[in-house]
Amino acid sequence: MATADGENLPWLRQVIADVGWPGKSLVGEDGAQAAWLLAQHADSDPAFQRQCLDLLTAAAENGEATIVQQAYLTDRVLLKEGEPQEYGTQAIGRDGRFVARKLRDPDHVDERRASVGLPPLAGYLARMAEHHAPEPARLPCRNCQATIEIWPPDEGETSTSACPQCGMTITMTRG
Numbered sequence: 001m002a003t004a005d006g007e008n009l010p011w012l013r014q015v016i017a018d019v020g021w022p023g024k025s026l027v028g029e030d031g032a033q034a035a036w037l038l039a040q041h042a043d044s045d046p047a048f049q050r051q052c053l054d055l056l057t058a059a060a061e062n063g064e065a066t067i068v069q070q071a072y073l074t075d076r077v078l079l080k081e082g083e084p085q086e087y088g089t090q091a092i093g094r095d096g097r098f099v100a101r102k103l104r105d106p107d108h109v110d111e112r113r114a115s116v117g118l119p120p121l122a123g124y125l126a127r128m129a130e131h132h133a134p135e136p137a138r139l140p141c142r143n144c145q146a147t148i149e150i151w152p153p154d155e156g157e158t159s160t161s162a163c164p165q166c167g168m169t170i171t172m173t174r175g
């Protein structure tokens with residue numbers, strides 16, 4: 001994925017410099033979807049990702065991009081900027097399940113999802129786990145070389161796990 005994105009990101013940058021956000025009347029629905037996917041994965045360049053979101057938001061208002069594309073990219077950019085996401089589209093593996101990453105006002109997330117045509121969060125996360133069960137990271141213990149399983153933390157969080165053989169504790173932080 002990183003390689004494919006690395007090769008195609010310059011293309012998206014050039015298109016945006018030339019014509020702005022490539023909407024569906026210019027590049028068709030498939031082309032617009034491909035452009036959105038590139039922006040969604042442009043994590044290596046947060047400023048460009050934010051620029052894409054602003055352009056995509058304007059495009060969605062004109063019917064040139066979909067509101068679902070806007071929702072997914074909004075969540076991605078907010079988390080990257082250290083803010084909680086709005087729609088719960090971005091998930092993280094935790095104890096064999098998927099849970100939403102940092103989320104604003106979780107009690108009303110399903111209303112916000114419905115407003116952009118997304119199904120309720122619980123079902124979305126369950127289907128994601130059916131499609132691809134989340135796995136913990138597996139690290140060798142520095143003390144005894146046994147394998148320690150640890151669920152990587154969300155931004156600004158710390159995960160802790162103990163070696164099953166010698167009990168040595170490891171921690172992982174992010175952000």
Ligand SMILES: [Zn+2]
Nearest residue numbers: 141144163166
């Ligand atoms: Zn150990």
